[in-house]
Amino acid sequence: MRIESSVTSLSWIPSEAVTGLNKAIFGTGFTHYDDPPPDELGDLEALRAADRFRFANHLIGWIEVVNGRIVDAGYDGGCLMGATTLAVGPKQTTFAAVAFDDIRQPVEFTPTSARFVQTVGGHTAVPAPRRVNKPPFLKFEAPTVWTTVALTIHADGLTEFELVGASTFPRHWVYDEHGKLAAKAGMADFKDWWRHSFGKHTPWGDEDSPALVTAVETALERELAGHIMRGGGKSSIRKVKEGGLLTEQGETGDDVFLLLNGVVSVEVDGEALAEVGPGAILGERAALEGGVRTSTLRALTKVTVAVVKPDQLAEDELTRLSAGHRREIAAN
Numbered sequence: 001m002r003i004e005s006s007v008t009s010l011s012w013i014p015s016e017a018v019t020g021l022n023k024a025i026f027g028t029g030f031t032h033y034d035d036p037p038p039d040e041l042g043d044l045e046a047l048r049a050a051d052r053f054r055f056a057n058h059l060i061g062w063i064e065v066v067n068g069r070i071v072d073a074g075y076d077g078g079c080l081m082g083a084t085t086l087a088v089g090p091k092q093t094t095f096a097a098v099a100f101d102d103i104r105q106p107v108e109f110t111p112t113s114a115r116f117v118q119t120v121g122g123h124t125a126v127p128a129p130r131r132v133n134k135p136p137f138l139k140f141e142a143p144t145v146w147t148t149v150a151l152t153i154h155a156d157g158l159t160e161f162e163l164v165g166a167s168t169f170p171r172h173w174v175y176d177e178h179g180k181l182a183a184k185a186g187m188a189d190f191k192d193w194w195r196h197s198f199g200k201h202t203p204w205g206d207e208d209s210p211a212l213v214t215a216v217e218t219a220l221e222r223e224l225a226g227h228i229m230r231g232g233g234k235s236s237i238r239k240v241k242e243g244g245l246l247t248e249q250g251e252t253g254d255d256v257f258l259l260l261n262g263v264v265s266v267e268v269d270g271e272a273l274a275e276v277g278p279g280a281i282l283g284e285r286a287a288l289e290g291g292v293r294t295s296t297l298r299a300l301t302k303v304t305v306a307v308v309k310p311d312q313l314a315e316d317e318l319t320r321l322s323a324g325h326r327r328e329i330a331a332n
Contacts, residue, residue: 004062005177006077007161008044009147010037010053013170014188014260039222041179048080054170055097056080057147061107061116065155069111073153078102079120098122100144100204113154117164119203121146143197147172148208165208169193171278172211186214186263186277187301212301214263214277220321221281224313228258228306235306246297246305247283254287255307256318262303267296275300284310284318285325 012034037052044056060076081099103119123142148165159177163185166172169192172185199205217225228235235258240246246264247253259280266274266282273295276282285294287310310318 001065002062003065003153003155003157004060004076005151005153005159006058006060007149007151007177008041008059008175008179009057009149009163009166009172010041010047010175011055011057011145011147011166011170011172012037012053036222037173037181039181039219041175041181044080048082051082054082055099055121055145056082057118057120057149059116059118059149059151061114061151061153063109063114063153063155068155070109070114070155073107073109073114073116075104075107075116075118077118079122081122097124098142100146103148103203111155113152115150115152117148117150119146119148119165119208121167121203143167143169143193144202144204145170145193145197146203146208147211148203149174163211163213165203166211167193167197167202168209169197174213181216183213184216184277184279186212188261188278189302212263212277214275217276217279217281218321218324220317220324221279224281224317224321225258225279227313228308234312235308238305238307240299240303240305242299242302244299244303246299246303247286247293247295249293249296251293252286252291253283253293254291254310256284256287256310256313257282257297258306258308260304260306262299262301264303265298265300267298268294281321284313285322288315288318288322 015033044058047053058077058080062074063070064072079099079102081097099122105117108115121144123144145167147163150162150164152160161176163172163174163183166185168189171188173181174183176182201207246257249268259276259278259282261278263275263277265272266276282297286292
């Protein structure tokens, strides 16, 4: 009997992930940000044709099972590289991105399970300037992007996946075998990627970067995030250094936060109850319960949030969101 499964990562550029001078370049329309990918994957080729992602790592693994034991296994799938569309004045030109050779680790299989590990990536077709430490102190070279995903298939048909490693930019989302959004890389660090993701500092130079993976936010949080970012209301952007506090339990405050980048620990009475990543909405309980913070929000990485006042969001939506955020009750 043949059993097949898959895991797919999609990588894209959100507006809040680009910093410094390059943000101004994006803002001119010379190149562009991406809308968030869909919650359900659908047709990968159609998404690529619509310029909805920069690259995809589509890992398909298969096993042959005889009398309950795995006797053979192999890979399928691979890299789907997107394109780079540049605008100069009223004209647009699309350049095909450059894909590197896929890296596939030998299948590790026992009679009862098989593990597949695949790295794909490449770089844009258009080189970009970066500083170097020797004359002429400027080099034109496109940084490398990649993800490394792993898939384990068991002889009974159960499967698991991992985002093992990834470039620190752009943003990486992971979809399960059913095409459902299932995990996210919690951190997109444009500056680190822009300066270091070249040559030996990539999987093709024998160096990967571990990915900090977070759970997927709820559909309600995604709806509220869209309202905050594109609904016309006023929001401000706040940055918190690694180890800093966004809120402290017992303090007053009613701001609501949309986590744009980084990972935050939710702590109650000194106990860490959850770690949340991009897309999470935080702080709504204080807005509904008298303006007193019910938890401490600590930045586990450097963090960027959008800050809004509670009157910019519907109270019934905040109430529904709050019902799912009583983590101290769930922990008991």
